[in-house]
Amino acid sequence: MVLNVLILGKCEYGQALEIQYKLLEKRQRKEIGDTLVLVEHDPVITMGRNADRENVKATGSQLEENGVSLYEANRGGDVTYHGHGQMVGYPIIDLKSRGTGIREFVSTLEEVFIRLLKEKHGVDAGRDEEHTGVWVGGDKIVAIGLAVKRGVTMHGFAYNVSTNLDHFNYIVPCGIKDRGVTSLEKLKGWAYRDLEAETGAVLGYFCSLFSYDGYRLVDIKDIL
Numbered sequence: 160m161v162l163n164v165l166i167l168g169k170c171e172y173g174q175a176l177e178i179q180y181k182l183l184e185k186r187q188r189k190e191i192g193d194t195l196v197l198v199e200h201d202p203v204i205t206m207g208r209n210a211d212r213e214n215v216k217a218t219g220s221q222l223e224e225n226g227v228s229l230y231e232a233n234r235g236g237d238v239t240y241h242g243h244g245q246m247v248g249y250p251i252i253d254l255k256s257r258g259t260g261i262r263e264f265v266s267t268l269e270e271v272f273i274r275l276l277k278e279k280h281g282v283d284a285g286r287d288e289e290h291t292g293v294w295v296g297g298d299k300i301v302a303i304g305l306a307v308k309r310g311v312t313m314h315g316f317a318y319n320v321s322t323n324l325d326h327f328n329y330i331v332p333c334g335i336k337d338r339g340v341t342s343l344e345k346l347k348g349w350a351y352r353d354l355e356a357e358t359g360a361v362l363g364y365f366c367s368l369f370s371y372d373g374y375r376l377v378d379i380k381d382i383l
Contacts, residue, residue, distance in 0.1 A: 234314035237334030244321035
């Protein structure tokens with residue numbers, strides 16, 4: 160099977176969410192194959208189904224002054240942040256056709272970034288026994304929050320490449336008070352701002368670990 164890849168570039172969260180729902184419905188009806196949406200969002204805080212509003216530390220006026228939007232999302236997890244320099248991926252994947260459960264899917268998604276960080280960047284990343292995502296020591300570099308609708312996944316991962324980490328001070332990331340966040344740029348100690356260069360590596364590891372034969376780039380007008 161070949162994976163469809165839709166690259167939206169910079170896209171407002173609400174617009175990307177609408178696209179996700181349309182793709183979700185098409186995948187549920189088997190009108191399209193498995194699809195991965197890659198996007199870079201304008202600054203936004205999203206709250207998962209179980210989010211505690213107190214984990215948003217900034218006031219509404221503070222967020223507005225700094226150009227940060229706030230959305231409630233139907234994914235798992237608590238509060239997270241998306242912004243420039245962060246690669247966000249939304250896998251619209253039929254778990255039933257793959258014979259895969261959600262836990263196995265999440266574990267494989269974590270493995271994509273654990274291997275990429277180690278083999279491409281020399282960064283020792285791993286899992287945390289209590290929390291999903293990919294961690295470097297006590298700091299999270301990839302957040303994962305998914306929803307499954309009639310056997311098809313939506314929402315996904317957020318990989319901090321050159322994200323403005325100061326913006327995480329607006330929240331308690333994922334509701335975890337005793338951990339931090341990091342980025343590839345911070346870990347490498349030099350400016351690493353090319354999300355496009357990192358895209359090929361992410362797609363390569365994603366296809367390999369999820370056993371796709373490869374991927375094809377699709378245009379939004381052709382898939383919607």
